[in-house]
Amino acid sequence: xxxxxxxxxxxxxxxxxxxxxxxxxxxxxxxxxxxxxxxxxxxxxxxxxxxxxxxxxxxxxxxxxxxxxxxxxxxxxxxx
Numbered sequence: 001x002x003x004x005x006x007x008x009x010x011x012x013x014x015x016x017x018x019x020x021x022x023x024x025x026x027x028x029x030x031x032x033x034x035x036x037x038x039x040x041x042x043x044x045x046x047x048x049x050x051x052x053x054x055x056x057x058x059x060x061x062x063x064x065x066x067x068x069x070x071x072x073x074x075x076x077x078x079x080x
Contacts, residue, residue, distance in 0.1 A: 002051020024071040
């Protein structure tokens with residue numbers, strides 16, 4: 001499942017749209033905070049071939065299945 005669109009909100013918060021049509025809001029700090037500084041979040045883009053969310057010209061990327069599982073797990077924690 002690829003990432004098709006994203007919107008950076010503030011700090012590490014993103015709204016993510018996946019190819020299945022699901023739109024999820026997530027705080028990615030726990031996932032990428034050690035690798036991407038807040039001031040580098042504006043380097044975010046989607047790799048058109050793989051559908052990965054990339055930062056720093058591809059130095060850091062999040063595979064879309066990993067990203068989707070992370071977002072779903074965060075939702076499950078909030079619901080519990």
